[in-house]
Amino acid sequence: MKPLFARGSYTTLRLLVFVLLSLALMTLDHRQHRLDSARAALSLLIYPVQYLVDLPFRAGTWMAERLSFRTSLLRENSALRNQILLQSAGLQKLSALENENIRLRELFQTSLRVRGEVRAAELLAVDLDPFRRQIVINKGSLHGVTPGLPLLDANGLMGQVINVGPVSSIALLITDPSHAVPVQVSRNGLRALALGTGASDRLDLPYIPTDADIQVGDMLITSGLGGRFPPDYPVAKVVSVDHGPGYPFARIRAVPTAHLEHSREVLLVLGETTPPVPLPEPEPPAAPQKARPSGDKR
Amino acid sequence: MIPTRAHRGWVIALTLLAAFVLTLFPLPAWASLLRPEWVMLALIYWCLALPDRIGIGAAWGMGLLLDAASGTLLGQHALAFALVAYITLKLYARIRRSPLWQQALIVLALVFIEQMLVLWITGIIGQLPWRWGYLLPTFTSMLVWPAVFLVLRHVRRTLRVT
Numbered sequence: 365m366k367p368l369f370a371r372g373s374y375t376t377l378r379l380l381v382f383v384l385l386s387l388a389l390m391t392l393d394h395r396q397h398r399l400d401s402a403r404a405a406l407s408l409l410i411y412p413v414q415y416l417v418d419l420p421f422r423a424g425t426w427m428a429e430r431l432s433f434r435t436s437l438l439r440e441n442s443a444l445r446n447q448i449l450l451q452s453a454g455l456q457k458l459s460a461l462e463n464e465n466i467r468l469r470e471l472f473q474t475s476l477r478v479r480g481e482v483r484a485a486e487l488l489a490v491d492l493d494p495f496r497r498q499i500v501i502n503k504g505s506l507h508g509v510t511p512g513l514p515l516l517d518a519n520g521l522m523g524q525v526i527n528v529g530p531v532s533s534i535a536l537l538i539t540d541p542s543h544a545v546p547v548q549v550s551r552n553g554l555r556a557l558a559l560g561t562g563a564s565d566r567l568d569l570p571y572i573p574t575d576a577d578i579q580v581g582d583m584l585i586t587s588g589l590g591g592r593f594p595p596d597y598p599v600a601k602v603v604s605v606d607h608g609p610g611y612p613f614a615r616i617r618a619v620p621t622a623h624l625e626h627s628r629e630v631l632l633v634l635g636e637t638t639p640p641v642p643l644p645e646p647e648p649p650a651a652p653q654k655a656r657p658s659g660d661k662r
Numbered sequence: 663m664i665p666t667r668a669h670r671g672w673v674i675a676l677t678l679l680a681a682f683v684l685t686l687f688p689l690p691a692w693a694s695l696l697r698p699e700w701v702m703l704a705l706i707y708w709c710l711a712l713p714d715r716i717g718i719g720a721a722w723g724m725g726l727l728l729d730a731a732s733g734t735l736l737g738q739h740a741l742a743f744a745l746v747a748y749i750t751l752k753l754y755a756r757i758r759r760s761p762l763w764q765q766a767l768i769v770l771a772l773v774f775i776e777q778m779l780v781l782w783i784t785g786i787i788g789q790l791p792w793r794w795g796y797l798l799p800t801f802t803s804m805l806v807w808p809a810v811f812l813v814l815r816h817v818r819r820t821l822r823v824t
Binding site for chain 2: 375376378379382383385386387388389390392393394399402403406407409410413414416417421489490491492493494495496498526527534542564
């Protein structure tokens, strides 16, 4: 019953049409970001599949919660209670410090930093392109997510949202090879860029002169330059500094503090205002003059 | 003849959905480098089995969905899938008659073409990180092809998808 020659001589024409169509799509997507709405619509189509893939993991967590013993729950409860107590004690001190900080800033007539609203989101357990570092979260434009929002977990900066669909979004992690975060060393304010490498536990800090004051164990925090990430969130810890005499710059590696591979609950920072005036630390000798616009160069 | 044309399209859709689930299913990092191109394999099968129903258009659409799902440039997988579907359609009569191991070798070539196209485009837009094992999925796709073929043929015959 089937025709002997399927589709006949139109096959090549069809191929040509679809190749041209894909080339046009790729150009629009890459050069002009005109396709964000198309991407959002497609993400809505793909969401049921992602939900389906995520379901066993969700069910596993649910079962583990339901079937755990009363004693272990009680133990966990008391541990959490202790933790809350300790942290709220710390917070009391923090709020006093914050007030003092605001007063001092008013004295110096610099702009205030407003604490942003933070919203929780959950990761969907789905795999994306294995050569890039991206994650899917279960909040989208219906929940107020916009492209560029920073993403945190309990331990530090994770990345930023790049594609927003109605009910889900894709975020780029700081370890993606196309991502850069403007950071500074918390000990002395030395500014740098933390570039992703594609490996999940490694960031590189290029363009730092070999005589710059940076040591193993230094904490890197966001500097807030570039205006994309709010300042003072922990990003990474320096694990190796190589002042090879043959290199023009030191070779510095850092490990992200956020648990990029394990966190399932993440936080989105909505609408934190960053100060227009950069921090008043002295300029390091040959640090990059200006942070390049962080991340998102798709 | 006309009424049989749109016969049991949901079976095809379901197998493609299963391929998507396998593609998105989270695996440890080493295993996700070995992940076969499930959607591509399912498309190749349906192009071989029902070349008058599944062709370049369907492959292109699936590629676009995969682009949206995996966060790559829109049109990247779509282009590669459309090209592979075209080659498969041109050669389906010959591929269909060859023994399974030869089919696996042809699938190796087809998936290689698809992977190279995707990698080229990724490289052109400058997002290619240095990494071993870019072409591992090509080989695993070849290895799983006999299983994919037998399973899908069983599905097609028992459910009489025409």
